[in-house]
Structure formats: C-alpha cells, structure tokens
Amino acid sequence: MLNRVFKAFVVLTMMAGIAMAGSVGGFKSPDGKENMNCPLPESLHQRNTVGSDGLGLCVYASAKHTGQWQSEQLFIAIFDWMKRHPGGSYPTKFTATLKQCAKEKGLPYPDYVQIQDDDIEILKTACKNGFMPGVTYGYSPTGRYNGKRISHMVSVVHASDDWFAVLDNNYPGEQNFEWLSPSEFKGAHVSPSGIGWKVILLTTPPPPKPRYK
Amino acid sequence: MRFVLSLLLMLTFGLQADAQIFKRGTQYYSCQNGSCTKIAPPANPLNVPELPLGTKGVGEDFPTGVNPEGIEQGHSINGVKATKAEVYSAVETALPELSKKWRLVVVGTMDQRKEALAKIGTKDSVVVNVFPPDHFYVKDMKPDKLITLMRPDGEVVADGGLADVDKVMDFTKVGPFDPQPKPPIPKVPDPAPPTPDPTPPPAPAPAVPWYANIWHYIWAAGGVLLTIFARYGFPLIAGFLTTKLGPDAEAKIQALVDEVAALRSKTNSYAPVSLPDVPQPATPVAGGNGWK
Secondary structure, eight states: OHHHHHHHHHHHHHHHHHHHSOEEESSBOTTSOOBOSSOOOGGGOOOOOBOTTSOBOHHHHHHHHHHHHHTOHHHHHHHHHHTTSOOOBOHHHHHHHHHHHHHHHTOOOOOEEEEEESOOHHHHHHHHTTOOOEEEESSOTTOGGGGOOOOEEEEEEEEOSSOEEEEOTTSOSTTOEEEEOHHHHHHHHHTTTTOEEEEEEOSOOOOSOOBOO | OHHHHHHHHHHHHOOOSSOEEEEETTEEEEEETTEEEEEOOOOOTTOOOOOOOSOOOSSTTSOOOBOGGGOOSEEEETTEEEOHHHHHHHHHHHTGGGGGSEEEEEESOHHHHHHHHHHHOOOTTEEEEEEOTTOGGGGGSOTTOSEEEEOTTSBEEEEEOGGGHHHHHGGGGSOTTSOOOOOOOOOOOOOOOOOOOSSOOOOOOOOOOGGGOHHHHHHHHHHHHHHHIIIIIHHHHHHHHHHHHOTTHHHHHHHHHHHHHHHHHHHHOOOOOOOOOOOOOSSOOSSSSSOO
C-alpha cells in the first residue's frame, strides 16, 4: 500500500514538473537572447496527417520541414507520397520509403544520416550550422497532448547550450514553437526507451539571414 | 448498404480526387470520387513490416507516427549501417566547413539561374545556394540582385547582376575572413581627345617666302653701301679735307701732333727735389735692436 502511494506521488510530481516546464513562443528564445537557428516561416509549416491506414505521418511531416528549409525535393515530396501508403515509421522503413519515392518520382537520393542514441550534442552542431534535424519526441514538456506519452517526431529548429526549440507538426504556427532547456528536451527526446531517433539531412542549408552594411 | 458504407467512408476521410486505399479494422477499401469498394489487402510495396505505434496520439487532430519497436540503437549513412564514429565524422567534419566558406546566393528564374551558374562555375571556397524568386529566404534580400556574396555569418560583401559576376567573384580569391588585397592602382586614363571646337580656329597665316621680306633687302642694301663707302668714301673724304687744309696739310698736322706730345711730356715731368742730410749715430746702441 505504502509502495503504491509512493509511486503515485512520484508520478504526480514528475507530471507536474513536466507540465510546468518549457514555454511556447516565436522566433526568439524566452529570455530574448537567442534568435532561432532555422526560422522556417509559417507558410511552410506542415500540419501532420495520416497515411492510408490511418496511422500518423509525423516522421514525413518533419522530413518535409527539413526539405523545405534545406531545399531538398525528395524530403518535400515524400509527405504527400506517403498519404497513399501506410503511416508510421522507424529508421529502416524511412530509408525504404525514401528510396521508393525517389524511384517513382525520379528524384535524386540525398545524403542524410540517422542516429539512434541518447546524445543531443550532435543536434547543437547541426543546428548551429543551419541544419534542421527531425527527432523523436516522447512527451511534450509544455503539457501538450494532455501531458500524455506520445510516439512522435518533431523538428528541432534551434539547439544551443541554453535552449532547444521544437516545431511540432501537430501545432504549426510561428508562435507555437516549444522552447525548452537542454535537459527538458533530452528527457522528451529519449523517452521512454532511453534512445532517441535523429534524422539529419546533409544537403546545404540556406545561409544565415543576410546583413547589409 | 454499400451506399451507406461509402457515405461513412467519405465522411471519415473526405472526398478524394484520386483513388486512395483505406484500412478500417482489418478490411481495406479503395475510394475514388466518393465511391468506395472493398479490396484485398494490398501487397506491401515497401517490403517493410508495419509495426504498431507506441501511441496513436491524442484524438484524430494530433496523430503521431513513430513505431518504437523499430528503433534500435545504431547509426546509418543514407540508410546503410555505419559506426557511430563514421556518422559523427560525416556530420561534424562536413558541417563546420560551412563556417569557413563564402556563401553565394543566386536568385532568379530558371534561365537566369542556369546562366549565372554557368558563368560562376565551381569553386571549393564558395557554397552556392540557388533560390527561385518566391523562396522564403529571398524576402530578406535586396530585390533584382541575381547574385549576392556573403561571409559565413551572413554579412553581404557584394551583389549584382549577370554582368557583375566576375567583379563579385574577385572577392573570393581570398578567404571570407581574410583581408581583401588592396586593389591595383587604377591606371590613369588617357586624357580624352580634345573635343573638336565647333568654330574652326583661324587658318594660319600663309608662310611668307624669304624673298618677300623687305628687311632682307634693306640689310643687303646697307651692306653694299657700307662696302662702297669703305672703298671709295674714305679717299673722297680725305681728298676733301686735304683740299680744305691746303697743300701743306701734312706738315701742319705733324706740327700739331708734335705740339700735343710736348704738352703731355711737360705735364708728366717734375723738377728734382734735394732732401736735407740726417746725422747718423756714431756707434750702434748696445743691448739689442735699439728699442727699449
């Protein structure tokens, strides 16, 4: 009995912590100190949908965000292509669907890497250089999805030593980015198994915003 | 019954222009233009197992789509398994390169972009991004610039049109953060040819031939007269003077000359002067030279 009460207390404490963490905002970090690495405009935000079997296409919606940002046609095209195929994805399926789509549409197959581990440093390196990775997301630290566990993929649009920003394809919009501390992000990224899946497209990202003298 | 089923599926999935395959429970349907028919389960064209989702999201508005069972620790490059070191190396060695290279953005229609790229060529130190005019990135750039050269941090160094490609690419001869070489001293342009005066200058005076100059004749005549005078004038003058002085003119002249000589010698001569005698000491003064 005491054990159950203790467990319930721990779970409630964790859920309260999760619900209170992070914040939702725009292209600047909540402290106003950092501009977003990959400020994808709202007109290019892709709302998630389902494949032919009713399962979600979040992996491909995230891939479309990446493709839009890094001007990669196959990553853009695969979202619509997947609407006619069963949804849901994982690393080997993602590769198979990319190859099939490239073959059918006659699009070149780009360079990309997939990483399944608990590291988030690579995301900082990628974002600092203008790349927009797709990553798994086990729950929303800002309390979306009623705080429930999810099997989801989102786009990382900013990653630094102080802040991570997430574009969730179920919450598109320029004021809907989730700004999280690195530890908050890591917790959501690797939940629940301790392994997070990252997709990083290696095609050339756009240069930083031009500054005229 | 079929109508009701079609209606139900239409309401569920919406009107579809193209044939789409849907799964409801274990039954598959093909729907097109509002009509749905049962079909056999389609073959899996991807030849990958369909794994269950971890969660189905929260409500139909928030679908999720990751199959956790298919995620194992590992790494891959382009879908091919690789070691962690290989993958991190691929990312970490490729990405920082961007922070050391020039960024050249080409914005224009397909033809303009092709033409510009052909003229620019390839250069290791330059990363080129090509965008159509309606790309989101372009809204932060100056309009009507076909090419824009930036440092890795986004500072614009030069821009221009197709005619400016060579000028813009000259900047990339050094690294993006190296000081630019001093431009060569500009060649002083040749002075522009004088603009022809609409009113023609006055025509030069026609050259006067030597024989037309009156002063030549005057000097020549003077010379002739002087020669004649020297040859005949002096004797004539001498004869004239002789006539005036009489037959003994020479003797008179000689007398005058002698008189003048006598006067001169008289003027220059002095009478001799006798000085008084001064007594001399008998013996020299002893003790020296006489000064005390």
